[in-house]
Amino acid sequence: MNVALLMIDIPDLQGGGGAERFFADFFSKYNNQKNPQRELFLITNGIENLQKVGKLHDNHDKVFYIELRRNKYFKRYTEKIGFLRNASNRWRDKLPYNQIQKLVEEHNIGIIHVPLYEKKDYQLIRLLDKTNKSKRAKLVINIVDCRIPYNYFKSEPEFNYSSQFNYHDLFTNINIDGVYSWYRLFDEFAKKTKVIKSNPQITVIKSRYAGCSINEELDNKKDVIVYAARMDQHKNPLFFLEAVKILVHDHFEGQTSWKFNMYGKGLLKEKVAEMIETYDLGDFVSLGFHGKMAEIVRDSKCFVSTQDFENFPSLSIAESMANANAIIARDVGQTDYFVKDGINGYLLKEDTPAGLAQMMYDYITNPEVHQSFANESVKLIRDVHTSSNFIKQTDEFWNSILTIN
Numbered sequence: 001m002n003v004a005l006l007m008i009d010i011p012d013l014q015g016g017g018g019a020e021r022f023f024a025d026f027f028s029k030y031n032n033q034k035n036p037q038r039e040l041f042l043i044t045n046g047i048e049n050l051q052k053v054g055k056l057h058d059n060h061d062k063v064f065y066i067e068l069r070r071n072k073y074f075k076r077y078t079e080k081i082g083f084l085r086n087a088s089n090r091w092r093d094k095l096p097y098n099q100i101q102k103l104v105e106e107h108n109i110g111i112i113h114v115p116l117y118e119k120k121d122y123q124l125i126r127l128l129d130k131t132n133k134s135k136r137a138k139l140v141i142n143i144v145d146c147r148i149p150y151n152y153f154k155s156e157p158e159f160n161y162s163s164q165f166n167y168h169d170l171f172t173n174i175n176i177d178g179v180y181s182w183y184r185l186f187d188e189f190a191k192k193t194k195v196i197k198s199n200p201q202i203t204v205i206k207s208r209y210a211g212c213s214i215n216e217e218l219d220n221k222k223d224v225i226v227y228a229a230r231m232d233q234h235k236n237p238l239f240f241l242e243a244v245k246i247l248v249h250d251h252f253e254g255q256t257s258w259k260f261n262m263y264g265k266g267l268l269k270e271k272v273a274e275m276i277e278t279y280d281l282g283d284f285v286s287l288g289f290h291g292k293m294a295e296i297v298r299d300s301k302c303f304v305s306t307q308d309f310e311n312f313p314s315l316s317i318a319e320s321m322a323n324a325n326a327i328i329a330r331d332v333g334q335t336d337y338f339v340k341d342g343i344n345g346y347l348l349k350e351d352t353p354a355g356l357a358q359m360m361y362d363y364i365t366n367p368e369v370h371q372s373f374a375n376e377s378v379k380l381i382r383d384v385h386t387s388s389n390f391i392k393q394t395d396e397f398w399n400s401i402l403t404i405n
Contacts, residue, residue, distance in 0.1 A: 001110025003398055004041040004103065004137075008068065008096075008121065010049045017053070018315040019144040023115040024055035025211035026394075029387045031059045037395050041107060043100060054292065064103050066096040097127040104137045110402050113140040113180070119166045122174075129174045138177035138401050141170070146182070146310035146333060147234060149189035164195075176200045178401040180394070182208075182313055184334060201404065203397045207337070208313035209387045210322035212294035216378050218324060218371060223258045224300040225360060226325070228293060228316050229307070231266030239306040239330075241272060242353035243360065245279040251361045258364055260285045263296055293319045301370060302326045302345070302363055306356065311335035313385075322381045326373035328359050338385070344376035 005027060010020055024047075030040045042056075042063045050056045056063070069092045103109060112128060114121070129139060147162035154163050170176070179202040181187055187202045189195075229235035244260050262272065262285060269287070276285050290296050293316055297303055303320035305311045310333030317327055317338050327345035329335050341347040346359040363369070 001402055002039040002041065002108050003111045003113055004043050004064075004107075004109045006043045006100075006112050006114050007116065008043075008045050008066070008124075010044065010046065013049050013053045017049075019116045019142075020050065021053060021055060022208075022211060022315055023142075024050045026387075026390070027062075028056065028058055030391055030394075031062055033391065038398075039107070041103070041109065043103065043112075045096075066099040068096055069093075093124040093127055096124060100124075100128065101131060101135065105135065109137050111140055111177075111398055112137045113142065113398075115142045116144055117141055117167070117170060119169070122169050125170065125174055138404070139174065140178040140180055140398075140401060141176055143179060143181040143183065143186045146185070146307075149183075149185050150309060152189070152193075152195065167195075171196045174198070177404060178203070178397070180205070180397055183310060185310075201400060203393075203400070205313065205390070205393060207385045207389045207393070208318065209385045209390050210294075210318035210381055211315065212319050212322055214378060214382060215294075215298060215323045216375075217298075218374060220299050221301050221324070221370075221374075222299050223364075224261055225258065225302045225304055225328075226261050226263070226297055226300045226320070227304050227306070228263040228290075228296055229305070231264045231268040231272060233268065234308050235264070235266075236306040236308055237262065237264070237268055237272050238275065239353055239356070240304060241275050241279070241281070241285070243304075243306075243356035244281060244285060246354055246357035247360050248281060248284050249279075251357065256284070256364075258284070261296070261300070262287045263290050265289055294323060297323045297325050300325055301374070302328060302360075304356070304360070305329040305335075307332065309333055311339070312337045314338070318381065318385060321377035321385075324374035324378050326363060326370065326377060328356070328363060330356075338380070340376065340380070344373050344380060 005023055013020055027040060027042050030036060043066060045066055045068045047056045047063060145162050151159040151162040152164050160166060175198045176196060178200050181202055181204045184204045187204050190202060227240045231237050248254060248256060273287055276282060276287060297320040303317060303325045305314060305317055311317060311329045312334040321327060327339045329339050329347060330351055331347040335347065339345050339347055348355045348359055
């Protein structure tokens with residue numbers, strides 16, 4: 001049976017949207033195989049924002065469009081009253097539900113795979129779940145947020161996106177047939193807390209791939225270290241800046257040809273700019289934005305990640321490796337799937353800005369490792385974290401879900 005990815009209300013992806021970008025690329029990769037196991041469809045209400053970042057320029061015959069009735073002005077009057085909100089949302093999603101069900105029946109779709117769940121999609125998924133069993137496609141939820149095990153039981157508004165505020169109704173009321181998780185920790189969390197009432201099969205990936213082509217060219221590499229991420233607390237850009245301050249002023253006494261390019265948008269961007277000025281780093285650190293990660297890291301030598309919880313399967317790291325960058329990262333979660341310490345980069349021995357400064361200093365002052373680290377990064381992307389390996393493990397997951405009664 002075939003599978004459909006359900007991605008609706010795709011936001012502006014300039015400077016973010018790793019999950020949406022990845023699944024758009026996966027959709028193309030899967031369908032461009034010589035002999036795919038099944039057809040993979042995309043159900044959406046629009047792909048313009050994906051095309052703006054260079055995605056979804058092929059396989060348009062497998063993209064199905066549905067109509068949404070999501071009027072923000074009408075929502076204003078119903079959102080605060082529970083029964084009006086629920087009635088409004090059910091009415092709102094009845095049309096797209098009928099359109100999806102027609103596609104399920106016409107195209108033999110056995111699984112609806114949701115790459116990125118948000119609370120706004122709950123009523124539509126609930127309707128899909130309540131379909132007569134003989135016509136119901138199995139429901140798969142992809143877990144792409146590594147913060148859920150840390151934030152699920154927190155009630156403060158800043159944790160809403162990764163807490164039960166977002167996921168409780170889905171986990172409690174929907175018969176989820178399968179969970180495809182980027183993170184081993186989510187599997188452990190879900191089994192320990194039993195937060196998903198349907199007790200679905202949970203499969204954790206072991207490899208992922210870069211969405212860009214491999215570039216092994218080293219001749220044009222510059223003495224540049226790149227940091228690129230959404231500027232928020234979880235990505236921790238201030239950790240990186242603190243490390244650069246220590247590196248430049250303490251290790252190099254303000255004398256180095258190396259540059260540190262930071263890219264991203266988010267709530268902390270103004271704070272980052274203030275710190276660059278306060279720490280007198282204007283000659284060394286640039287702050288900007290670029291919509292295409294592969295172009296950023298094509299000429300750099302090293303990529304640094306300072307995320308709090310997890311660095312795998314960061315699309316930014318994968319694309320940096322594909323462009324022959326060494327990787328320096330905090331040793332959290334499954335980061336060692338991407339970063340082999342002393343082989344293609346460094347994992348922090350001391351999880352502090354001073355520890356990161358030391359690792360960057362070790363890299364910069366040992367130019368003999370630059371080429372070998374670059375080569376090993378490319379090798380990992382070419383041999384381990386490949387699209388064929390990812391497709392194989394995903395097909396095996398889908399096959400296992402389809403055999404569940």
